[in-house]
Amino acid sequence: MKHTILLIEDNEQNLYLATFLLEQNGFDVIPARTGPEGIELAGRIVPDLVILDIQLPQMDGYAVARALRQNPTLKDVPIVAVTSHAMVGDRERTLEAGCNGYIEKPIDPDTFRSQIEEHLKTRPTSGGTEP
Ligand code: MN
Numbered sequence: 001m002k003h004t005i006l007l008i009e010d011n012e013q014n015l016y017l018a019t020f021l022l023e024q025n026g027f028d029v030i031p032a033r034t035g036p037e038g039i040e041l042a043g044r045i046v047p048d049l050v051i052l053d054i055q056l057p058q059m060d061g062y063a064v065a066r067a068l069r070q071n072p073t074l075k076d077v078p079i080v081a082v083t084s085h086a087m088v089g090d091r092e093r094t095l096e097a098g099c100n101g102y103i104e105k106p107i108d109p110d111t112f113r114s115q116i117e118e119h120l121k122t123r124p125t126s127g128g129t130e131p
Contacts, residue, residue, distance in 0.1 A: 002028045004028045005116070006045065008053055008084065009032075009033070015031055018112070025113045034056060034058065036058075036059060041075055047077060048077070049116065050077060050079045052065060053081075061097075062094070078119040078120065080102070080103055081103070082103045084106070088125060089100055
């Protein structure tokens with residue numbers, strides 16, 4: 001069964017690259033270009049994983065992560081933050097906001113898949129019957 005990934009990213013080039021890599025690896029990708037759009041879609045489709053850009057207009061990724069975690073339906077959905085910040089403490093900040101992991105930009109096509117799959121391992125596919 002295919003995993004569905006919600007990709008919240010405002011930059012068209014990053015969105016294109018990440019979508020390409022994910023689809024190439026057999027994932028279904030649903031794009032969102034703003035935080036509010038991502039939150040609305042997440043509640044509706046309950047994705048298997050969320051990839052969340054931290055630098056978004058209006059509502060940043062930290063606020064989006066906190067909002068996603070406030071929805072009980074989404075409490076177990078892994079959230080992987082993506083950020084080009086290289087500041088000490090950013091990783092901790094994303095984890096505090098409710099993210100499960102952190103990928104630094106620019107995305108590395110060679111490791112992106114394994115970074116994502118690491119967070120899917122703990123989660124059966126939706127509707128799955130795994131024990
Ligand atoms: Mn951005």
